[in-house]
Amino acid sequence: xxxxxxxxxxxxxxxxxxxxxxxxxxxxxxxxxxxxxxxxxxxxxxxxxxxxxxxxxxxxxxxxxxxxxxxxxxxxxxxxxxxxxxxxxxxxxxxxxxxxxxxxxxxxxxxxxxxxxxxxxxxxxxxxxxxxxxxxxxxxxxxxxxxxxxxxxxxxxxxxxxxxxxxxxxxxxxxxxxxxxxxxxxxxxxxxxxxxxxxxxxxxxxxxxxxxxxxxxxxxxxxxxxxxxxxxxxxxxxxxxxxxxxxxxxxxxxxxxxxxxxxxxxxxxxxxxxxxxxxxxxxxxx
Numbered sequence: 001x002x003x004x005x006x007x008x009x010x011x012x013x014x015x016x017x018x019x020x021x022x023x024x025x026x027x028x029x030x031x032x033x034x035x036x037x038x039x040x041x042x043x044x045x046x047x048x049x050x051x052x053x054x055x056x057x058x059x060x061x062x063x064x065x066x067x068x069x070x071x072x073x074x075x076x077x078x079x080x081x082x083x084x085x086x087x088x089x090x091x092x093x094x095x096x097x098x099x100x101x102x103x104x105x106x107x108x109x110x111x112x113x114x115x116x117x118x119x120x121x122x123x124x125x126x127x128x129x130x131x132x133x134x135x136x137x138x139x140x141x142x143x144x145x146x147x148x149x150x151x152x153x154x155x156x157x158x159x160x161x162x163x164x165x166x167x168x169x170x171x172x173x174x175x176x177x178x179x180x181x182x183x184x185x186x187x188x189x190x191x192x193x194x195x196x197x198x199x200x201x202x203x204x205x206x207x208x209x210x211x212x213x214x215x216x217x218x219x220x221x222x223x224x225x226x227x228x229x230x231x232x233x234x235x236x237x238x239x240x241x242x243x244x245x246x247x248x249x250x251x252x253x254x255x256x257x258x259x260x261x262x263x264x265x266x267x268x269x270x271x272x273x274x275x276x277x278x279x280x281x282x283x284x285x286x
Contacts, residue, residue, distance in 0.1 A: 001040050001069065003031065010067040020180035024173070025286060030061075030088070032081035034072075042068040042077035046085040046097075049284070050165040052155070053095060057165060060269075061089050063099040064286045082110055090269040096162070098266045098282065107265055114262030115162075116280040121240035125253030127228040130221035131188035131195050136175040139187065144168045147187055150194040154213050154245065161278040162266070166213075174199055177285055183207075188214070188225055196222040196245075199283075200230065207231060209240045211283040216247030223249055242283050 004022055007013065013021075029047040033040060045065035051058055063085065068077050086097055101107050104114055136144070151166035164170060175185040181201035188196040196214030200207055207230045214222040223246055227238045242263075243249065243256070250256065264282045266275045 003033070003040065003043055003065075006040055006043060006067055006069060007065060009069070011065075017180045020177065021286060024176060026065075029064075030085065031065075032085050034077045034081060036072060040069075041072035042081055044078070044081040044085060046089060047286070048089075048094075050167065050170070051096075051162060052160075052165055053162050058095065060094045060096040060098065061085065062284060062286070063097060066099070078106075079110065086267065086269060094269055095273055096266055096268060096275065098162075098264055100263055101261075101265050104262050104265060110267065112265040112267045113275055114264075115266045115275060115278045116262060116264035116282060118242045118259045118263045119244065120257040120259060121223065121243045121246065121249060122255040122257065123223065123227050123238045123240065123253060124236070124255075126224050126251060127231070127238075128221075128224045129228040131190050131225040133186050133188055133225060133229040136171065136185040136187060141168075143187075144171065146194055147171060147197060151197060151213050154215065155281065158245075158281070159279060160281050163281045164284060171197075174284070178210075181285070186226070186229065188222060196225075198222075198226050200226075201285075207238045209238065209242075210285065211242055212240065213245050216245060219243075219246035219249050220251075222246065223254075244281055 004018055008018055025047060026045065029045040032044045034042040043065060044063060046061040046063055048059050049062050051060055066078060089097060145168055148166060148168040148171065155163050155166060171185060178184045178199050178201060183201040185199045187194060195218055198209050199211045200209040209226060212222060230238055264280055268275050
């Protein structure tokens with residue numbers, strides 16, 4: 001069994017997405033592995049990301065693909081892989097590591113703390129086109145730089161302690177990832193001015209918007225414009241997995257849900273860092 005086969009067995013992703021991941025993202029990751037009699041038993045992927053942490057540009061690893069085959073569980077392999085990765089990234093200067101937990105109780109003993117809970121919206125109507133919507137794939141290099149500037153300015157203006165640096169390169173990679181999940185990155189315009197961006201996936205005819213960045217004062221119009229672009233069918237549900245930048249949007253056909261499970265957990269890699277109470281916004285898929 002190789003890493004792709006174990007990934008498929010544990011996570012059940014589509015072949016299209018797994019092919020994308022191992023061609024585009026796994027090659028940038030440090031993969032920690034344990035073998036039994038020559039067979040892969042356990043793995044963890046540490047992918048370095050450019051982040052903004054307390055106003056400074058830096059990097060830290062996003063831990064994904066943590067998996068142990070069923071017959072090899074209970075032997076401490078997951079802890080061994082993760083602790084080795086944390087030690088190595090600490091040595092090269094990373095201040096933090098973060099992950100999206102399947103179960104927060106798994107990672108608490110390793111020192112990871114919950115720092116970000118998503119607020120979701122389920123939309124069953126309210127699909128009015130307030131803004132023009134364009135796919136990132138249709139945008140010129142110059143327009144993509146405008147999107148980079150817009151996204152970074154909105155993130156910076158939100159007084160966040162930790163977020164992904166939304167460079168043009170990051171956004172292009174995000175678009176590829178969404179395409180592998182039957183979605184894309186879209187940009188909302190009004191009179192040659194960017195008013196918002198969103199990333200979404202599609203599975204079995206269900207749309208899930210994984211990220212929205214906009215000025216909260218435009219939240220209602222952005223929400224309705226995204227839903228109008230995705231599906232014109234009246235009453236069909238669109239799920240907004242993260243409504244952080246939408247503000248308090250309410251009304252007929254809109255249901256707000258505060259998630260009880262943390263979306264992001266963080267661990268400080270040195271004694272000087274204090275992660276409790278961090279103001280965090282992270283929505284990457286892997």
